[in-house]
Amino acid sequence: MSNAAAVDLLEHEEMEEGPVSSSISRSWYHYVLIAAALLFTAISLGFVGTIFWSSWPTWIHHGVTLLTGKGWTSPNGPFGGLAMITGTLETSLIALVIAVIIGLGTSISIVFFIPRRFRTIVATLVELLAAIPSVVYGLWGLLVIAPWMQTTVNPWLNSWPFAKEIFGNSGQEFGTSLLLASIVLGIMILPTFVAISREVIAVVPQDLMEASLSLGATRWQMIREVVLPTAKIGLFGATFLALARATGETVAVALVAGSVANVQFHLLYPGTSIAAWIATEFGESQGNEVSALMALGVILMVLNVCLALISRSLVSRQRRALARV
Amino acid sequence: MSDLLDLEEPKDTGHEMRDEIRKTSERSRARRQATSRVMVILCSLALLIAAVPLVLLMYQLFRQGASQVDWTFFTKLPTTPTLLSPNATGGISNDIIGTIALTIYASILAIPVGVLVGVYLAETESKLATTLRVVSQTMAGAPSILMGLFAFSLIVHDLNVGFSSIAGSFALAVLMLPVIIISTEIAVRNVPLTLREAGLALGAKPHKVSLRIVLPTALTGIVTGVILAISRAVGETAPVLLVIGGGYTNSWKPFDPVSAMPLAIYENAKSEWPAQRAQVWGIALVLVIFVFILSLTARIWASRKQQVRN
Numbered sequence: 058m059s060n061a062a063a064v065d066l067l068e069h070e071e072m073e074e075g076p077v078s079s080s081i082s083r084s085w086y087h088y089v090l091i092a093a094a095l096l097f098t099a100i101s102l103g104f105v106g107t108i109f110w111s112s113w114p115t116w117i118h119h120g121v122t123l124l125t126g127k128g129w130t131s132p133n134g135p136f137g138g139l140a141m142i143t144g145t146l147e148t149s150l151i152a153l154v155i156a157v158i159i160g161l162g163t164s165i166s167i168v169f170f171i172p173r174r175f176r177t178i179v180a181t182l183v184e185l186l187a188a189i190p191s192v193v194y195g196l197w198g199l200l201v202i203a204p205w206m207q208t209t210v211n212p213w214l215n216s217w218p219f220a221k222e223i224f225g226n227s228g229q230e231f232g233t234s235l236l237l238a239s240i241v242l243g244i245m246i247l248p249t250f251v252a253i254s255r256e257v258i259a260v261v262p263q264d265l266m267e268a269s270l271s272l273g274a275t276r277w278q279m280i281r282e283v284v285l286p287t288a289k290i291g292l293f294g295a296t297f298l299a300l301a302r303a304t305g306e307t308v309a310v311a312l313v314a315g316s317v318a319n320v321q322f323h324l325l326y327p328g329t330s331i332a333a334w335i336a337t338e339f340g341e342s343q344g345n346e347v348s349a350l351m352a353l354g355v356i357l358m359v360l361n362v363c364l365a366l367i368s369r370s371l372v373s374r375q376r377r378a379l380a381r382v
Numbered sequence: 383m384s385d386l387l388d389l390e391e392p393k394d395t396g397h398e399m400r401d402e403i404r405k406t407s408e409r410s411r412a413r414r415q416a417t418s419r420v421m422v423i424l425c426s427l428a429l430l431i432a433a434v435p436l437v438l439l440m441y442q443l444f445r446q447g448a449s450q451v452d453w454t455f456f457t458k459l460p461t462t463p464t465l466l467s468p469n470a471t472g473g474i475s476n477d478i479i480g481t482i483a484l485t486i487y488a489s490i491l492a493i494p495v496g497v498l499v500g501v502y503l504a505e506t507e508s509k510l511a512t513t514l515r516v517v518s519q520t521m522a523g524a525p526s527i528l529m530g531l532f533a534f535s536l537i538v539h540d541l542n543v544g545f546s547s548i549a550g551s552f553a554l555a556v557l558m559l560p561v562i563i564i565s566t567e568i569a570v571r572n573v574p575l576t577l578r579e580a581g582l583a584l585g586a587k588p589h590k591v592s593l594r595i596v597l598p599t600a601l602t603g604i605v606t607g608v609i610l611a612i613s614r615a616v617g618e619t620a621p622v623l624l625v626i627g628g629g630y631t632n633s634w635k636p637f638d639p640v641s642a643m644p645l646a647i648y649e650n651a652k653s654e655w656p657a658q659r660a661q662v663w664g665i666a667l668v669l670v671i672f673v674f675i676l677s678l679t680a681r682i683w684a685s686r687k688q689q690v691r692n
Contacts, residue, residue, distance in 0.1 A: 086589035087506075093498030094510060097559065100495075101517050104556065107535040108528065162428025170426060181681065186436050188677045190617025192644045193666045196651045197439050200659060244435045251432070273411075277418035298523065305525025307620035308648050332527045332620070339534075339624050354531045358524070365523045369516075 225323025450664025500566025565607020
């Protein structure tokens, strides 16, 4: 999701419910508004319904193998989604670890350590970076990072003891791998995470921080003991939003993961993710496979809605907690 | 005498204890400050680590992209390189026209509905409004490939329209809708209550107040949201990938297959011709500049709104 929308979402949470004006009912204007609302209802129902309906034949014929089966044969199956599901989880979780560790430090630096006059510039830059289309990140990963991984990073990783057993052999032809996909994803969701976590940290009440400093806490003690605990839930919300973005990312992963539907825990080997597999397979798919790809879409949708609901409830809990302070 | 000794002794230990405490607290402060310094350095390091790949990305984009962009790049159709002319990549006029056409049709579809739904959410109170608010927030975070699947099932397959610019626009419109709805609702709710009350006090009907006073006041905020939605849609690859068909002609017609800049980047990045892979940087540069201009415009609009209010 775009970072702007994410930030809006934070602001959106603040709205108290209820109308701001007295009733506007019984005018043509009211009916126009209701018509638009009903149209949007129809679109959102159609959105879920159409994808689910198109995937129905696959759910009937293949059922649970879509979640647990290995191997994907076009055009008549078997259609096993396990490789895509594990690929999605592996890449997005590693990306999340990268983005959260670096992003948290970055947000703290932006809010506390950067001179005040540079803050707006840095914040604007972060938002611009979050607006870069994901295909550009994918392109950069494929044409710049993949060759570099291939010639430098992968052999270096393989020179460690036991690394071959953990990461797999680095002899891949193009350098595209699950590890590369995770790194590119991590770089991609970093601006999203920073944009939200920076806002969450910046709204921690000033008097809490001053109280802590006046008791003799150092800057880091203030951050660790006061700022981070106060912002905790909001930071979890930002984490889940970043995770939701990573799991749904399509073209960047499709370009750099290698597009191989194997259940793969050796990160230097190629793999794929749910969204990336839909993108790479859809062009040549016919008949049953279209329906199977729609079923993968349903899995992705369920995963995404769960993450979105968790992050929503966390962010609004943070709002309420801060309102009490 | 023994009383006196008893009195002296605690006094002595007290002195030693004070010294001890002072020393300990100095040591503790030194340690705490050292930790603090180390953590400040680590955080700044994180900022640097975060900046390096992004700076490298922008550097590559401008260095490799700028040399690709010239007049024919914008005006010619793409050609496939052959063994005899491996550098003949042509231009990307079809991609640019496709992107602009997709964006315009998607805006025509999404803006009216999105703004009206946003106003509905802000102006009325009902179960439907509460539900739609949650739905729009969830849809704003939905993976964009799902919009492609939706447009494929509904427009390309069920309505039998085929791979076309209108199917891509539909997918992008679904993508833009929640962003427009959310920002419109925020903009309308942010209109000061006193303005509404002034209108109502003058005897204007509630819908007149909404149309003549609230909407014009909220306009800057709404426009900002619309521009943000467009800047998101322009760069999206996944939704259009499945439905626009990738046409090689300059076509503005809604029912023709078209290409788009993100799609061209996606397809040509995997090309076996070095010249085509090099050209991709040019397309990416144009796309990124396009998106940056849109985002900056939105930010400037937003800050203008702030100034007007202050």
